[in-house]
Amino acid sequence: MSQIALVGAVELGLVYALVALGVYLSFRVLDFPDLTVDGSFPLGAAVAATMIVSGFDPWLATFVAIIAGGLAGFATAFVSVRFGVLHLLASILTMIALFSVNLRIMGRPNVALLTQETVLTPFLDLGLDDLWVRPLFLAVIVLVALIGLAWFLRSETGLAMRATGANPRMARAQGVRVGAQVIAGVMLSNALVSLAGALFAQTNGFADVTSGVGTIVVGLAAVIVGETVMPSRRLWVALVSCIAGAVIYRLAVQLALSADFLGLQASDLNLATALLVLVALVLPKLRGRALGRRARA
Amino acid sequence: MIAVENLSVVFNAGTPLERRALRGVSLALADGEFVCVIGSNGAGKSTLLGAIAGDVSAASGRILVAGQDVTRQPAEARAQHVARVFQDPLAGSCGNLSIAENLALAAGRGSRRGFGNALRRERAEMLHARIKELALGLEDRLDQPMGSLSGGQRQALSLVMATLAPSSVLLLDEHTAALDPRNADFVLDLTRTLAARFGLTVLMVTHSMRQALDLGTRTIMLHEGQILLDVSGEHRSKLTVEDLIDAFRKARGEELAEDRLLTS
Numbered sequence: 001m002s003q004i005a006l007v008g009a010v011e012l013g014l015v016y017a018l019v020a021l022g023v024y025l026s027f028r029v030l031d032f033p034d035l036t037v038d039g040s041f042p043l044g045a046a047v048a049a050t051m052i053v054s055g056f057d058p059w060l061a062t063f064v065a066i067i068a069g070g071l072a073g074f075a076t077a078f079v080s081v082r083f084g085v086l087h088l089l090a091s092i093l094t095m096i097a098l099f100s101v102n103l104r105i106m107g108r109p110n111v112a113l114l115t116q117e118t119v120l121t122p123f124l125d126l127g128l129d130d131l132w133v134r135p136l137f138l139a140v141i142v143l144v145a146l147i148g149l150a151w152f153l154r155s156e157t158g159l160a161m162r163a164t165g166a167n168p169r170m171a172r173a174q175g176v177r178v179g180a181q182v183i184a185g186v187m188l189s190n191a192l193v194s195l196a197g198a199l200f201a202q203t204n205g206f207a208d209v210t211s212g213v214g215t216i217v218v219g220l221a222a223v224i225v226g227e228t229v230m231p232s233r234r235l236w237v238a239l240v241s242c243i244a245g246a247v248i249y250r251l252a253v254q255l256a257l258s259a260d261f262l263g264l265q266a267s268d269l270n271l272a273t274a275l276l277v278l279v280a281l282v283l284p285k286l287r288g289r290a291l292g293r294r295a296r297a
Numbered sequence: 298m299i300a301v302e303n304l305s306v307v308f309n310a311g312t313p314l315e316r317r318a319l320r321g322v323s324l325a326l327a328d329g330e331f332v333c334v335i336g337s338n339g340a341g342k343s344t345l346l347g348a349i350a351g352d353v354s355a356a357s358g359r360i361l362v363a364g365q366d367v368t369r370q371p372a373e374a375r376a377q378h379v380a381r382v383f384q385d386p387l388a389g390s391c392g393n394l395s396i397a398e399n400l401a402l403a404a405g406r407g408s409r410r411g412f413g414n415a416l417r418r419e420r421a422e423m424l425h426a427r428i429k430e431l432a433l434g435l436e437d438r439l440d441q442p443m444g445s446l447s448g449g450q451r452q453a454l455s456l457v458m459a460t461l462a463p464s465s466v467l468l469l470d471e472h473t474a475a476l477d478p479r480n481a482d483f484v485l486d487l488t489r490t491l492a493a494r495f496g497l498t499v500l501m502v503t504h505s506m507r508q509a510l511d512l513g514t515r516t517i518m519l520h521e522g523q524i525l526l527d528v529s530g531e532h533r534s535k536l537t538v539e540d541l542i543d544a545f546r547k548a549r550g551e552e553l554a555e556d557r558l559l560t561s
Contacts, residue, residue, distance in 0.1 A: 156401075156410035159394075163402050166391035173350070173389070174406045175376030233393075233442060 002258075007131050009254035013247030014138035015200045016218055020226065020242040021149055022192035023219030028238075029153070030165040030185045032077070035091040035216050039098025040072040040190040042212035044197025046102040049111040049207035058119045062198045069194020070187040072098060077186035081179040102209045110208040111201075118202035134203050141199065142243055145192060150236045152188075161185050193219070217273050222246035224280040249276075299349065299466045299498065300325040304358035306344050306522075318344040320522040321358070326466065331492055331499040331513030335506060335541070340519040342502040346468045349500070351375045363465040377407035380464035382455045382472040389455035392444030396435065396454065399443050400424045403458035427457055431487070449480025453487055460491050467492070469501040485512070506538045516541075520548050 019037065026034040044065040051061035072094055080090040103109065123133050152158045163171040164181040171178050193215065201207040226245025230237055256264050256272065264272070306319040319341045326332060334342050347353035349360055351372030360368045362378045383389045390399045401415040401424065416424075421439075429436040431453060435446070443451065452472060459467055469488065473481035489512065492499050503509050509516045515529035518541065525548050528536060 152412070154414055154416070155412040156405050156415045157412055159398055159402050159415040160405070160410050162394060162398075163391050166393050167388070169383075170389055170391060171402075172371075172373045173376055173381050173383075174402050175373050176402075176410075177373050233395075 004131065005254055005258060006251070007135055009250045010247055011135040011138060011203060013250035014135060014142050014243075015196050015203065016222055016250060017142045017243040017246040018145055018192050018196035018199070019215055019219040020222035020246040021145055021239065022189040022196070023216065024223050024239065024242045025149070025189040025192070026186055027220065027223065028165075029162055030182055030189075032080075032087050032165070032182060032186060033091070034073070034076060034186055034189060035088065036072055036076045036094045036098070036186070036190055037193040037219060038212045038215045039095040039102070040069040040194045040212075041197040041200070041215040042102050042207070042209055043072055043098055043105075044069050044194030044199075045201035045207035045211060046105040046111070046197075046209070047194075048198035049113050049201045050105050050107075052113060052116050052118060052202070053111055058117060058121070058202065062119055062195065062202075065198035066191045066195050069197070070191040072194070073187040073190030074183060076190075077183040081182050098212075099209065102212075106207065106209065109210070110206055112206050113201060114205040119199075120202060138199060138203065141195075145195075146236075146239055146243060149192075150239055153235055153239075214270050214273065217270070217277055218246075218249065221273055221277045221280070222249050224277060225249050228280060298326060298328050298363070299500075300359075300361040301345070301349065302359040302361070304345075304348060304360065305356045306341075306348055306353055307356040310356065318353075318522055319348065322519075322522070322524055323358075324517070324524065324527075326498055326500065328498055329496045330515055331497075332501065332515045332517055333509040333513050334500065334502045334517050334519060335504070335509040336519035336525075337545075339521075341522040342519055343470055344522075345519065346381075346470050346500065346502055349375075349466065350379055350381055350468055378465035379468060380406070380459040380462070380466070381468045382452070382459050382470070384471045384474050386448040386451040386455065386475060390443045390451060390458070393442055395440050396428075396443050396446070397421065397424060397439040399454070400428070400439075400458055400461065404461040406462040407464075408462070424461075427461070428454075431457065447480075449476050449483065452476060452480070452484050456484060456487055456491065460495055460497065464497070466498045466500055469499060471502050471504060474504060488512075506541045510536055510538065510541070518544065520545070 019041065022037060026032045047065040047068045048061045051064060052058050076091045076094040079085050079093070080087045120134060120137055123137055124130055153162060160171065160176040161181045161184065163174065164176055164178050168178050197212070200211065222245040223242050224245070225248055226241030226243070229244060229248065230241035232238060232241070253269060253272070256262055257266060301322055301324040304319055304322045305317065308316045308318055322345060334345065336342050344353055348355055351367070351370060351374070355368055359366055362375060367375050397416055401420060404420060404424065405415070425436050425439065428439065433450060433453065435450065435454070446454070456472070473484050476484060485508070491497065499513065501513065510533070516526070516533055517524055518526035526544050
C-alpha cells in the first residue's frame with residue numbers, strides 16, 4: 001500500500017470517527033438505533049458544499065451543516081418520542097425524506113468544491129505538504145469533538161442521558177425528562193454525523209447525494225471494531241475506541257482493496273462491511289455460548 | 298405532606314378486561330409519618346404507590362404532594378418530591394453505570410441538571426461518606442459498575458440513593474421482597490435508620506403483617522381497592538397479627554386458609 005493510500009485511509013477514518021462518535025451516542029448511550037445518519041451525512045455535505053459554492057464563509061457553512069444535522073435528528077426523535085413510532089422506522093422515514101431534501105438543497109446530484117475556498121484552505125496555504133495537512137486538521141477537529149463529548153457525558157445532563165438509555169424507568173424516577181433526553185441525544189448524534197459530512201465534502205472536494213449510503217453500517221463497524229480492540233467500561237476509553245475503530249476499519253478496507261490476491265473491488269465494500277459487522281456482533285455471543293458449555297461440563 | 302383524595306384507578310377501561318384497582322381511596326400523610334400498607338394480592342397496594350409516583354394515571358380523584366395538585370403531572374415531574382425504591386433490585390439503578398454515577402444521578406433528583414461535572418469533588422466526597430456508613434465495603438468500589446453488586450447490596454444502595462435528595466414522600470414498594478432473609482433484614486434496618494435520621498415521610502408496601510405492625514407509625518390495610526383498616530398510635534400498638542387477620546377475615550367474609558399473608 002502506498003503512502004498516499006495509507007494517509008488517505010487515515011484521513012477518511014478520521015472523518016468517519018465523527019460518525020462513530022455520533023453512532024456511539026445513539027446506539028450505545030441512548031439504545032436508539034438511528035438510521036437517520038445515512039441521510040444526515042450527505043445532508044452535512046450538501047449544506048456545506050452548496051453554501052460554499054454560493055460564496056458563504058466555509059466555517060459558517062460547516063456550522064449551518066451541523067445545525068441541519070441536528071434538525072434531522074430532531075425530526076426522527078420527535079416522531080419517535082412524541083407519537084410512539086418505532087425508533088428504527090422513524091429514522092428510516094427521515095433518511096428517505098432527506099434524500100429528496102439533499103437533492104433540493106444542491107439542486108443536482110453532486111456539487112464540486114475543488115476550486116473553492118474551504119475550511120482547509122488557510123492551512124493548505126501554510127506551505128505544508130497537502131497530504132499531511134488534511135489528516136492533521138481532521139485530527140484536531142476529532143480531538144475537540146472527543147473532549148467535548150467526554151465532558152458532556154460526565155456532566156449532570158450527560159449522566160441523565162446515559163441513564164435514559166440504560167434504564168428509562170429509573171431515569172424517570174430520578175426526575176429525568178426521558179423524552180427530552182432522547183431528542184437531545186439524537187440531535188447531537190446527527191449533528192456530529194452532519195459535521196462529518198461537511199468535512200468529507202471539503203476534504204474530498206465534492207458533495208454527492210449518494211455518499212450517505214451505508215454510513216450507519218460504517219459507524220457501527222467503527223464502534224464495534226473499537227470495542228473489540230479496546231474493551232473497557234471507562235467512558236473516555238470507549239470514546240477513544242470509537243475513533244480508533246473508525247481509523248482501523250478504514251485502514252483494513254484500504255489494505256483489503258490494495259491486496260490484489262484477494263481480488264476485491266471497491267464495489268465489494270458494502271458486502272465486506274456488512275459481513276464484518278455481522279461477525280463482530282455474533283462472535284461475543286458464540287464465545288459466551290462456548291464458555292457456558294465449558295462451565296456446564 | 299401528601300394527600301390522596303377519593304382516588305380511583307381503572308385498568309383497561311371500557312374493555313372486557315376492565316379492572317377497578319382503586320375505588321375512591323382517601324389518605325393523608327402528615328410530615329414524618331411512616332405508613333405501612335398491607336393487603337392481599339390485587340388489593341391495590343402497588344397501584345396506590347404507582348398512582349402517587351405518576352406511573353399509573355388516575356381515573357378520578359386528586360393527588361396532592363407538597364401542597365401541589367400533581368394528579369396530571371408525569372412521573373419525572375413528581376420526582377422532585379417523590380423518592381422511590383422498587384421491588385426489583387435491578388429496576389432502581391443502572392447496571393452499566395458505575396456505583397458513583399448511579400449515586401450522583403440520584404443526588405440530582407429534583408434539581409436542574411446542568412453541565413457541571415456530575416461527580417465533582419464535594420459531591421464525590423459526600424457520596425463516599427454516605428456509602429461508608431453502610432459498612433459494606435462498597436466505598437472502595439465506587440468506580441465499579443452497579444451491575445457487579447448483589448441484589449441485597451443494590452437494594453441497600455437504592456435506598457441510600459432515594460435519600461440523597463430531599464423528598465416529600467418516600468415510596469417503598471415491597472423493597473425487601475426479592476431479597477433473602479438476611480439481606481431483607483439489613484435493608485429493613487437501613488430503612489428504619491434512614492427514615493428516623495432524615496425524618497422521612499414513608500409509604501411502604503409490605504406483604505408481612507409482622508413488618509406492618511412493627512415498622513413505622515401507622516398501618517393501612519387495603520382490600521379490593523379500598524382502605525379497610527387505618528390504625529395508628531395507641532390503638533396500633535395494641536394490635537396483633539391475629540387482629541389484622543381477623544379484620545381481614547371479616548372483610549372477606551370467609552376463612553383465610555392458605556393465604557400468603559398467614560405464612561409471613
